[in-house]
Amino acid sequence: MKVLLTGANGQLGHCFKDIFPSDWQLLATDSLQLDITDGLAVNNFIALHRPDAIVNAAAYTAVDKAQDEYELAYKVNAIGPKNLAIAAKKYHAKLVHVSTDYVFDGTKSFPYLENDLTNPINVYGETKRVGELSVLDNYSSAIVIRTSWVFSEYGNNFVKTMLKLSQTRPELTIIDDQLGCPTYAVDIAKTILKMLMNNIQGGIYHYCGDKYVSWFQFASKIFATANELNLMTNQNIMIKPILTSAYPTKAKRPLYSVLNMEKVKQLGMKASDWNKALMYVIPRIHLE
Ligand SMILES: NC(=O)c1ccc[n+]([C@@H]2O[C@H](COP(=O)([O-])OP(=O)(O)OC[C@H]3O[C@@H](n4cnc5c(N)ncnc54)[C@H](OP(=O)(O)O)[C@@H]3O)[C@@H](O)[C@H]2O)c1
Numbered sequence: 262m263k264v265l266l267t268g269a270n271g272q273l274g275h276c277f278k279d280i281f282p283s284d285w286q287l288l289a290t291d292s293l294q295l296d297i298t299d300g301l302a303v304n305n306f307i308a309l310h311r312p313d314a315i316v317n318a319a320a321y322t323a324v325d326k327a328q329d330e331y332e333l334a335y336k337v338n339a340i341g342p343k344n345l346a347i348a349a350k351k352y353h354a355k356l357v358h359v360s361t362d363y364v365f366d367g368t369k370s371f372p373y374l375e376n377d378l379t380n381p382i383n384v385y386g387e388t389k390r391v392g393e394l395s396v397l398d399n400y401s402s403a404i405v406i407r408t409s410w411v412f413s414e415y416g417n418n419f420v421k422t423m424l425k426l427s428q429t430r431p432e433l434t435i436i437d438d439q440l441g442c443p444t445y446a447v448d449i450a451k452t453i454l455k456m457l458m459n460n461i462q463g464g465i466y467h468y469c470g471d472k473y474v475s476w477f478q479f480a481s482k483i484f485a486t487a488n489e490l491n492l493m494t495n496q497n498i499m500i501k502p503i504l505t506s507a508y509p510t511k512a513k514r515p516l517y518s519v520l521n522m523e524k525v526k527q528l529g530m531k532a533s534d535w536n537k538a539l540m541y542v543i544p545r546i547h548l549e
Pocket of ligand 1: 267268269270271272273274291292293295296297298317318319320321322337341359360361362389408409410411412416417
């Protein structure tokens with residue numbers, strides 16, 4: 262199978278490349294090789310290379326910055342996926358597009374289903390929701406995977422931030438009233454590959470970690486794992502739980518971001534075992 266990957270230098274993009282089957286053909290592109298916001302370029306690239314499938318791992322993911330960069334976030338998260346959907350349909354390629362738990366407002370108290378009402382509370386979530394709709398409106402066979410709290414050995418993520426801060430700070434205060442499911446990017450990549458191998462019906466699918474936690478609980482687990490691996494430079498770090506209200510950010514975040522995964526489980530997929538993944542990821546994170 263010939264697969265076009267966009268956003269190849271992001272967390273998910275890197276992980277997808279790492280596990281890509283050696284007997285398939287990968288066209289891995291970054292934003293310089295293929296800017297997904299450029300409809301003509303997307304059409305021409307797909308017309309020329311005729312991939313069997315397209316995996317869109319490209320996105321504008323700077324949640325706070327997006328509040329000040331609406332146009333750019335909209336172009337990458339809404340127009341880009343639309344361009345891919347139009348070309349994928351035209352040239353008969355499967356399309357897997359990745360979206361986010363931030364399409365919900367977080368006011369629920371039990372896991373979100375794929376067809377629950379969306380109500381994004383920040384620009385990032387709003388533009389990602391428009392992206393979901395424009396993908397499915399233009400190509401109903403496309404697959405949209407919503408995931409949450411992504412981490413990996415690549416790029417910037419919460420695990421890296423915690424390990425970095427622990428090197429210089431004696432004490433950290435971490436939000437304890439936002440709940441979500443951490444997800445290892447390799448597990449998302451594996452799920453995408455399984456979906457490409459099988460004839461999955463188009464539509465939205467939730468995929469995330471197996472246990473929900475608060476950011477404070479996630480940080481505690483990160484430090485416990487680093488300690489277990491003898492990789493904590495500051496073993497006496499103090500971490501204190503705080504409320505969201507004590508840590509104002511430009512973009513509001515949903516308080517409850519837990520996704521219901523029954524739909525993908527019915528297809529035989531397993532949730533991301535993020536506890537196990539931390540053991541693998543922490544030694545591989547480069548703290549520059
Ligand atoms: N990170 C999370 O916690 C999280 C949570 C929920 C959902 N998600 C979703 O999961 C997916 C993967 O996220 P990630 O963490 O891997 O993101 P990431 O590390 O920020 O990578 C995104 C990539 O998109 C590329 N990109 C940006 N604008 C582009 C454009 N116009 N054309 C082509 N590529 C462009 C960037 O490449 P350049 O550097 O070359 O510009 C970047 O490498 C995204 O859809 C994201 O919304 C992420």
